[in-house]
Amino acid sequence: MARIILLSFFLSLFCWGQTELSVSADIEISKKNAYTLYDLVVFKQGTSDDLESLKKISVLFLTKKGILEAVKDSGLKTKIVFEDDLKITTTAQVNKLELQRKISNHLTAECNMCIFDIQVHKLPFVNEAVMNFRSTDFDLARGSFMLPLWNSGQTHRAFATGSWKTYKKVAVTNKWLGQGHRLSNGDIKEELKEVTFLNNRLIEVGDLVGRQLARSIPANTIVTRDVLAIEKVVKKGDVVRLLIKDGPFEIEVSALAESDGQEGDSVKVKTNQKTIAAKVLSKDKVVSE
Secondary structure: OOOEEEEEOOOOOOOOOOEEEEEOOEEEEEOOOOEEHHHHOEEEEOOHHHHHHHHHOEEOOOOHHHHHHHHHHHOOOEEEEEEOOOEEEEEOOOOHHHHHHHHHHHHHHHOOOOEEEEEEEEOOOOOOOOOEOOHHHOOOOOOEEEEEEEOOOOOOEEEEEEEEEEEEEEEEEOOOEOOOOEOOHHHEEEEEEEOOOOHHHEOOHHHOOOOEEOOOEOOOOEOEHHHEOOOOOEOOOOEEEEEEEEOOEEEEEEEEEOOOEOOOOEEEEEEOOEEEEEEEEEOOEEEEO
8 A cells, every 4th residue: 555645834823724735646747848736736625726826836847856846945835645656647648637637626626525526528639738728718517518728828729528527515314304394403414415516506514404494305305505495594683603704814703683684695794883794604604795
């Protein structure tokens, strides 16, 4: 069994998150005049901005030492995992595994808690090996894609086609539940399920308790937003948790709701004698606008 080396570069204690990367034992990549960390790694955790920053980190030597030196010299604060026997193979044409890896990375940046199964069905037949998609082109139809790939000069494009499946731990019913029933901890469990066409309709397990069903649902059914009754989850006079975001930092404080609202609504909340607008995220939780 290959021994795993774990190298951690820790963020300041005041930061809430940490970028996490891994490097597979066998990497395939198309030949380039210059390589970056973005070309080589599997993105495990972080934001879209974190992923974009990897494009600025040059890797001079395609070895474990070369990758580590690039990370160290860049000052990137991350956790990176290597397998012992690193092998990097370069190809003359657009590489399918490299493209699958990069698509998966972009999807992971949007959902760190999701698992993606990417399949590239057809690559463009072009003379150039360096063909990349642009972030602005990354507007994929759920479950399938036709992704434009651009040459290094951004003067020519060709298309790759493929499909993907998304998996995530979601709330599933333990038993048959009737219309009007209010959910309790005993009604639901968390399981890994395919949610390729459901991701924008999902709700966190912890936010489901106390919610009312708009219709009956059978056992072993994923609980989505459309089966829940629309009701005011924040009411005037409620004490709510107010999430205040400032760049990479997040602060949570208590506030007093001054209006009613359901999920997605804008409500007025008061904290430290100041009234501000906030968006309702879930029961008793709002985020500053």
